[in-house]
Amino acid sequence: MGEDALYGGRESGDGVALMCYTRHPTDRQEANNEDVALSMHLALRSRATGRWEPLNGDYGIFFAAAVPTKAVPDSARGACTAGAALPGEAVPQEGGHNPGLDAHQGEGSNTAADADDNVDDGQASQAARELAVVPGQDLILKSLIDPFLLPLSDGTFVILATRTARGGQSDGSQTDSFLTALSPDLLTYRRLPQVHILGAHGVHRPRARLLDDGQGCRLYWDDDRGRLCTATVDDPTQMGMVADMKVLEDDDSLAQGDPLPLDRRRALEEDCGMKGILAGNVVRVSADCERGLLERFGRIYNTGVQVDPVRISRGDGLEPVRQTQARLLYSDGSTALRGVDWDQSQLDSLTSDLAQGRLNPGETRLIGGRVRQTAYPVPFARQRADPSIFRWSWRGQRLFMFIATEDADGNCVDPLNGHTHMPLRVADTIEGLSDQAGGHEKEVDLLRRGDRNSEGRVMTGCFWAPEIHLIGGRLSILFMPCFDGPQTNPDGTANDRAGKPDMWTGCCHIMQLRRDDQGRDLDPRRPENWDSPRPILRADGTPLNPIQRISLDMTVLHDTGRWYYAWQQLGSVWIAAFDPARPDRLTSTPRQIIVPEFAWDNMIAEGPNAVVHDGRIFLIYSGSLVGIDYTTGLVTAPAGVGADLCDPGVWKKLDYPLQKSGKYNGHWQLGTGHGMWSQDEDDTMIYVFHNAEHDQDRYLGRDSQVRRVHWSAEGMPVLDMQTDEELDPTRATVTLEVRVL
Structure with a gap:
């Protein structure tokens, strides 16, 4: 044909x-x-x-x-951006007809009686009073x-x-x-x-x-x-x-x-x-x-490497040479900068010749080097989920801090036979945080089961999704602890987690690093240097989630002088403003901004984390529940223009996942998600996330991974660039021309 x-x-x-x-x-x-x-x-x-x-x-x-159910009011659909134009439909019952026939019941093969008998207008969830929807209940x-x-x-x-x-x-x-x-x-x-x-x-x-x-x-x-x-x-x-x-x-x-x-x-x-x-x-x-x-x-791949000549005078020393980076060129027209490891013997020779006056103005030297491409261990940290890496300067020393959820054997509520903890790793390089570099053995438990929060409540489980941030200049950790469950659930039914760690009792908390009498930050590696975790509450002192109690996965956004928290509750991402001088209270009413509307992010949107790039806020989130189906979605908003980030209409959602399960360097990584943006030693953006550890249909928990981020020519983040796509191995060796002024 x-x-x-x-x-x-x-x-x-x-x-x-x-x-x-x-x-x-x-x-x-x-x-x-x-x-x-x-x-x-x-x-x-x-x-x-x-x-x-x-x-x-x-x-x-x-x-x-x-599709929203017919009972959901328009006022609750602000975050339903993909289905914004879709009218609500009655919920079809077993053997029912088309729920979308309301406009012409009785036409064709259907009758009004048929429709009335086989559909259910249902009832909107309690989230409607919060101008929100609940996935799976209000959305089909x-x-x-x-x-x-x-x-x-x-x-x-x-x-x-x-x-x-x-x-x-x-x-x-x-x-x-x-x-x-x-x-x-x-x-x-x-x-x-x-x-x-x-x-x-x-x-x-x-x-x-x-x-x-x-x-x-x-x-x-x-x-x-x-x-x-x-x-x-x-x-x-x-x-x-x-x-x-x-x-x-x-x-x-x-x-x-x-x-x-x-x-x-x-x-x-x-x-x-x-x-x-x-x-x-x-x-x-x-x-x-x-x-x-x-x-x-399509796939974006490295097509060339450029290194611009450097001009130095005799009194400059070699710092301009050491700081010279390579410009990597890509198939889509994008570029990226990378550090170079220059040949030390050639640098020593150049230093000697400059000092001894053996180089005259106009003369040049060629220095060889190799483009720096750190290969992070895979996995980076076993059974560490919801990872966060934060670069921070403490008393003149650059530190990298890694913190994550304990996920031994996939039990993140009450792991290690009741020994729930919040493990922190600190090193002077990102590689030094990895299991391979002994990071696991060097972990410090900032919190353990039995510690109390600021209200005196005993924290017995979870310590979920800890993220490190600077909030108003204070080093802070946002996370969710949980507590022993009560005898009955809010609906009056018996609670099978009574007297045991119950994730539904969890809510977002903040703890901050203390300072000494001179206002200097104390050592973050010492648990006693952190204050008691405080629950983050609405402006009126009530819980963030008045319907299901649980709130989690909190992160921070800062734009145009305003501070915001974004977090997960009711299976979706919410946002509200707060004052960094009092970070345990919101200053605005929480609004729902991301709802899982697709089969690929079904039933949950969680783990938000934001970065600003070229005038846009990129807020990633994770969907499709925890496990091997986990995916990473994206919403964006304008940065630096005073946009009201609490307005769901400001955010634009990608229709497909930004990151999904797939092969990375030839090996499958399933359930990739819950990531955080960060920076490496050369200011290159990195992405730290977890994937599901899976063996012959057995779920073994989640492992942390680290990758570099590439920004495409159209300004989109690429989270799955393979090692040989990032840098063609045949182009890794470069030469720098150094000219004496």
Whole structure:
């Protein structure tokens, strides 16, 4: 079959071929369970080889958004950015019909009585009074199958697909509707309400072709009996509800316009050379679109190394030489600076020649060196989860501090047979913090089970997600301890953790390093030098989470003179302002800013951590629960312009994970997440995170890892750059020209 015969939507023409598809689910160990496989994937046909090359590591790029239940008020949906345009739906009951038919009950194959009998309007969670939603209760997760791309003349893409329940089962929506979204570049997406077709008896494999006028389009789909159906719409970007559908006979001329009949789809799957896929369609995209997709979802790799000449005078010494860095060039046009280990014998010779006057103005010397590329041990620290590395100067000495959650054998609530603790490592290099360098043996327990907080309560477990920060100039640790559980839960039921460490009793705390009489910081390695942990409360002195009690994973943001805390509660990320002079009290009402709306970050968003880069705040978070499915998401906001970071509308969420399970330097790392930005000895940004330790289906806890961060040409952080992508080994050796003035 010729290539042009495979195209649906835009026919042959200039540009490179792009295919959309889903995958057959395999398993979690390959990061390809139903939550991932049942999303729209993209692949470009290589200009060089003609082979299809999956983008984003063959991981999904466009995911169906969670749908709010009908009972959720609009005021509670501020953080539901992906599903902002989706109307609330009643919860389908067993054997129920399409919950999205409210606008035309009684039409087609459904009746008002049917809908009333088989759906449940439900009840919004208590979070609604906090202007928030609870994942899994107020939001219904979705997946998709049969994606189709319709390129418009202005470069916009219309995405069509069949919406399903999470996992691929029918959610009833295919009774008369299909999912749709718009994208200007296939990097960002705006989801639209379901398109409903009046009188339809099933809508499967939706697809479309532009009309000759280039404005409207003709829709095609298969009904429940496998019959080809069609309808026209005037504007494919505002389809809403479609009338005048028609069932086509095989000899109908309109049937010949079907852009993707089953035989063509199957031929594409057989001919494309990609295993385990369910093909959508193929379209041609512009060079600009191709470039954007490759920069965002392709691999970035080192293409060159530059070292600028250095000019020194006899009295300068060699400090300008030692400080000279190499500029690394990359395939997307980005650059990065790295330190260089210069040849010491050549430096000694240059020093001697300068001192003895053997070098005259205008003369040059060549100094050899090797670009510094520290290879951090893998794992960096076993059974240490939610890691934090903080660089700090203490009395003229540069220290690196590592702190994390004890996760022995995956038990982070009450590990080591009741010996819960908060381990701190301190070294003068990052490598010195690792297990390999003896970091584990040098740990100091800042807190242990049985210590009391500022209220006199005995802390018996958890010590979760400790993060080190400077808050108002004070070295501080934010973390969550927990306490023995009460006899009954808040709802009156018996508590199976009564008298034992109960994570649901946990809440965010702060403890700060004490100072001596001269105002100097004491040694952070001595537990007695830290004050008693204080619970962080709302401005009125009530708990952060008035509904479930538990609050955790707190971090700090500072922008335009304002200080903020961000943390997890109710399965989502919240934010509020505070005064660093009194860091155990909020000064604003907490607001929900990140809600897990996709199958890839399902049910939880936690572990926020922020960094500012080129005028933007990059706030990472983790989703998909703890374990081998953990992923890292991203929201961004403008920095330095006085934006109200407590406004959910300020934050823009990435539709797909920034970091996910995958191979790193040839070895699988599953469940990557809960990371923190930091800096190494050369001011290069690093990312410290954990991944799941997993052996033959046995979960063994989480291990800490450290990687360097690369910033792409478009200003996005790259967290999974492989070692030989960061620096081509053949380019690691460099030469510096030193000219005497």
